[in-house]
Amino acid sequence: MRFERVALENFKCYADADLSLSSGVTVVHGVNGSGKSSLLEACFFALYGSAAIDGPRESVIRTGEEECAVELWFEHAGGRYHLERSLKDYGDRVSHDCVLEGPGEETWEGATAVDGAIADLLRMDASAFVNCAYVQQGEVNKLIHATPTERQDMIDDLLQLGKLEEYRERASEARLGVTDVLDNATGRLDELASQVEAKESKDLHERLNALESDLGETTAEIERLEDQVDTARETRDDAQAVLDEHEEKREQLDEIEADVEELESTVAATERERDALKEKIAQRREAVEEHESVLEDRLAESELDAETVRNADGTVDVDAVAVERDALGERVDELQERINELSVEIGSASDEAERLAERADELEAEAEADREEADELAEAVEAAESELADRREKVEELGDEIAEAKAAFEDAPVSLGEAESLVADRREEREDLRGEREDLRATVESLRDRIEEGERLLEAGKCPECGQSVDGSPHVDSLDEDRERLAEKESALEDVEGALEDLADALEDAKALRESEREVSSLEDRRENVQQLLEEKESTIAERRERRESLLADADEHEEAAEDKREAAAAKRETADDLRSDLGSANAEKAEVTDRIETLDAVVDASEALADAREDVRRLREDREQKAELNDERRERLAEKRERKKELEAAVDEDTVAEARAEKERAETYIEKAEGELDDLRATRDDLQSRRGAVENEIEALEDLREQREAARERVEALESLYDEAQDLQEMYGELRAELRQQNVETLERMLNETFDLVYQNDSYSHIELSGDYELTVYQKDGETLDPDQLSGGERALFNLSLRCAIYRLLAEGVEGTAPMPPLILDEPTVFLDSGHVTRLLTLVETMRTEYGVEQILVVSHDEELVGAADELVHVRKDSTTNRSTVEVGEAPTADLLADD
Template sequence: MRVQRVRLRNFKCYGDADLSLDRGVTVVHGVNGSGKSTLLEAVFFALYGSKALDDRTLDDVITTGEEECEVELWFAHDGADYRIERRLKLRGDRAATTKCVLEGAGGTIEGARDVRREVATLLRMDADAFVNCAYVRQGEVNKLIHASPGERQDMIDDLLQLGALEDYRERASDARLGVDDVLREVRGEVKNLESQIEQKEAQNLHEQLNDLKSRQRELSGEIDHFEDQREQARSTLEAAETVLERHEETRAEIETLESEIDALREKITETEREREDAKDEIREREARREELADERGELLGAVDAELGDDPDREAVDDRIEALDDRDETLRDDLEDVRVAITEKNGEIERLREEAADLDADAERARSEAADLEAQLDADAETIDDREAKLADLESEIETARSRFDDAPVAFGEAAAHLDSLEAEREALADDLGDVTADIKAATNAIEDGEALLDEGKCPECGQPVDDSPHVDVLDEKREELAALEDRRDELERERDALDERIERAEALREAERRVDRLAENRDSVEQLLAEKRETVAERREKRDQLRDSAEEYEREAETKRERVATLEDEVAETRAELGRINTERAEIRETVETLRRLAEIADERADLAEEIETLRDRRADWKTMNDERRDQLSAKRERKRELESEFDEERVEAAREDKRNAESYIEKVDEKLADLEDRRDDVQGRIGRVEEKIEDLEQLRERLAAVEARREKLASLYEEAETLQATYGDLRTELRQRNVETLERLLNETFELVYRNDSYASIDLDGDYRLTVYQKDGEPLEPEQLSGGERALFNLSLRCAIYRLLAEGVEGTAPMPPLILDEPTVFLDSGHVTQLVSLIESMRKLGVEQIVVVSHDEELVGAADELVSVEKDATSNRSRLERGEPPEAALLSSD
């Protein structure tokens, strides 16, 4: 896996930043607090989201004072390209993820949780594994050494996927215990079923069933006999009921005839009464027609004479139609007048509103002109202030440039001069490092020689002193050591002098930067001054326009008020015409009402004549109807006399006796049958219960066979789970031992490669991941007993060995992420920094595609294939990135 590019917006101390990374060693360089580590945290956050924040929250990610944050990461992995985009936004006092997308070979994945899960699958490590293997964060360089053996074991097991084997072993154990619990339940169920089957077999269920079926057949025979006797009794009962029903029908028909005879008599009487009432109604309607004739004569005298004394209905309708037409014309005229009044009133109201709006516009224009006048006064003061600021900036620029009057370089050459001095200091540091190493080697040789001499041996060859001519070699080594110490002192003096020159050069470089910043500020002030002057001219022009507009608004308002007065006079004249029209329409309505009453009277008199004729026809119909009813009444009286003669009382009495006897016998037989059927039903129920018990017995036997088969399967499954549990445990132990042996070998190779102190012989790593360092004399040491620099270098070697082990373990199927070191030199002196450079070089030679180091150490800067400088603007407190060229004499490229 290789990081290709990272883009930030409002991420912590970065406003906008965009950085591309290549293969090889990239050093992110800058002073403390400039934002170097934040760049790595952004990469970590892009991959794992909130899981990369430790105890912090999303609120801490967004730049102070901003509401949104964006992080984009492009990376290549296993031959495919990927891009992650995360966006955050403040909602109230909390930050929330508004977008999280991973685009790659498998398509697009959305959602913070799904993206984090997919990244962990791609890299085969979650956030914790990432910082335990590939990402050495600032302040955590000694994390693995300070961890307990158990914690160290968990970290490395998780990285190597061995934790999954323990999970599988525990799952197998849980499964075994679960199967054992179920097996106990099944065994108990077998015993319970065997007990139930034994109890049911002891009841002789088949013998009981045979006895009950014999009794059932006997009861069914008795029931059949009594049902035959009951059917004979029912036949006798039906014959008697037929005679009685006929008798009842005859009597009912006689009663019906009597009722119908009475009803006919009543109808005849009622119809004669209705004929008399109709005669009275005829007389009343004739009187009403005379009254209407009198009313018609009076109304004719009140209407137009042109209708005549006896107008017909058509003449009245024509006159009504003529008056309606005139009323329709007047109504249209009235509507036109009302519309004219409404329109003029609307225009009056509109003109008044427009006049009021124009007055308001004039007032607003004058107010805005007054505001612009006040702004022009303030603009004049601003222009004076900016002109003074411009003069001050010119003075500051001249003062800053004057620092180069007596400087060893001209203005604009300070950066090159500083680079030259820093290169010179690097070369001096190399010489000083070599001398220091020689001094240490000479000191060790003298100490070893003195020890041999104390034992009576030659300090050079180890032979007895009496037989050796080289006893004076220690004096030569002491002289050599003294010369080396003098050379070291001389180099340190040169270094101190050079540091002072570098400090002065840095001050000159800062002066150049200050001039650049002042020049930028001057240009900004000049631009603002020009813009302000242009704004003043525009405001003066707008002020004059507003004043002219106010006068125009006032003239238009006065014109509209004059138009309102004219329209009000026209409305008064139109209202008079409205009154005349309403008066004529009222007279027309009164005449029309009189004419319509004349038409109503004519219609009512015609209706009365028709009703009189109808009543006379009804009286004739009613007379005919009563004649027919009298004929029906005679026929029904004759039928009644015939039925009364057919009635036989003795036959009816015999039928009643047969009915009573049959009903009595049937009642007794029903009771006997009910008792027999109850007894048969009871036997049938007992048969059903015995059959159910027999069926239960068969089901119990079948269930027992199934449970016994299940018991055998569970016993086999228990043995398999037990074997699987042991297999996972043995496999984890075997794999851990292999990893321990490989990790121990890689750790010794890495430590021996970068650590050239002959004091240590080897490193031991036991099966529980306990670390022991052995000195040359065989004395064991705990890693915590090493010096701070040695302990830090030892821990970095352990991290790199774990990285190598993980890379070799996946056999190329999951390329490793970049090796990221954040401020690894915190606990290292200059000598150990040189060894750290060797460690980085060795990891690159072993095939690590990308290494990213964050440091402010100058020696690591020289080890870079690519250099990224981070600076923080003191004014805005925002960090910015600048890609630089690594020094030509890079330590990593030397043999």
């Protein structure tokens, strides 16, 4: 599998990004926090959706946005795929949409369908992906810190062995389930047999015949009584009809009486209302007189010609008054417009004066600030010149230290730059001598055992087992040769041990040279940094001197400009005072005109109030006349109601009512007695029917029990056969899983040791042992064992990377190319590695690509060694202003790019 392209929109720190990825080793490079890891997390999210997000789903949406999207194009098993996932935050929920387009017309839509398709293509879910192909930042030690059981579960799941255990457990559960069901079925068969026997002893058919005979007699008696009850009910209903008719007439009489009372009350109330209206008319006539008087007063105040503006009814001509008022209104508008213009001019002049004064203050403050900054720059230049001298002295001191460190190579067996190789040679010689020493020790021990055995035989004179004489025995005849050979080997062993002691001293000397070599490199780097700082400081001093001269010139200009601004501000204030005098005159004239307009409005208001009062009098008179007409109509209806009341009182006959009540009571008494008898008979009938139904049900249940007994017998036989099959299946899955796990453990151990030898060559470790329970043990070359947790931080990181790469190889080779593996992804793998370990990591990465055929390796790192070894470099930058990250692709890192980081 190979990632071809990834596109991001509003994903974490990316507003938008589009990146094409090639085969080989791609290193994603950039400063910490620039968004390197987010690129790989986007690929992980595209493949596995919500399962790839650590936290709430909306956490990957860029701050300030409501939705994000990631598109991934990849090639897998010869087919090309396009996968798109998007999230949208609605506040109370987050929607998740995704589509996967495969070769041809094949398409999957929706999270469930796409997640299933990805798991089928890669043969791994999200958890398996991060345990195999994706080493996430900070989790490089995940497998080493896991317990053997957790590690076993992880690797078994990756190798699909978990399915076999799942099948075995299912078979076991099925067997146990069959046992429970078989026990239940056997018990059920015994229970059914007992139930059939109990029911057959009850003579159910004879009991059914007797019950049917009793039921027929009871049913006939019920039918006879029901006919008599029907006749009594007809008599009762006829009597009730007479009573109902009487009650209806009584209700009509009550309604008529209520209507008469209501009409009498309404007529009286309406008459009271007419009296009240009469009083209101008198009041409104008085109001008319008051409004006429007010109108006369207002006309006198208005200076209008009363004869010209008065109407025939005593009111005024509103239109004539409006003409005069409009003329006055126009004058008010003219005055207001003048007032507004003067106010604006006054405000403008005042604001301009204030602005000029404020600007003068600002210019004076700027001049003072420029002079203060110039003084500070003078002090800074003086301090920087002192610091410059200290740094020149530091450069000379570092030069002396470098010369002193290089002096260690004057009489050394190697030149500067070759110490690391010398240490490696000395270690290799030591390993050869140690191997030779172990061989000699084994030979010496074997010879001593043979000599002791021969001496025991010689002392005994004969073999203790067979009783034969030891004369001529090979063990006895070769004793002298063995003693001579033992002496030679012991001497050789002493020589080798002496050589090892000498070589230990030589190795320490070589390590001392290597330390001197590293010190020279470190000192030269420091001197170069100090020299660079020295040059920067000299440049800074020159810039500050130039800046000081510029500030002093600016201060003089600001002070001259401030004086000009203050003179202009004084002239603007005089202009504003002249305009305020004109504004007072305009306001006085406007007040006089406004008073005349208010007087005219009062004339119109008084005239309108007079017209309204006259209208009220007219309306109240009409209302009083209407109420008189209503009462006349009500009195006519009242006479009709009284006549109908007399007719209903004559139609009520109390004797007929009494006779109907007596007939109804007799009929109800008989019905009550007959229904009591019917209830008893029906209860008897229901009991007989229930008992007959019960017997019929028992007969039916007997037949059903016989059928159930036969079915239960057949089920017991089938379950006994199924139990045997489930037990065989459980044993088969267990044996198959154990066999496959052992094969995988052996293969994984071999691959792990191959990778281990690659990254730990020339170290003190011999090999790794992986037990059948996935327990990991590291063997040192002296035979001692270590738990992986006892390794140093850098060694643990390399150990775990070796284990991850071995698992990756095992999965790739296990499927024989039928399901190509995803890219190998390493996120910040150098966190715990020093420079030596980083070099070994580079060797591991190159071997995975060239020898083990990993088509694509993606690495996130800011380590310069990894950057330099990349086939393709992706540089990530973040804008500090917008907090947005961008990507830039290049074939190899440049000096400028490295300096930027």
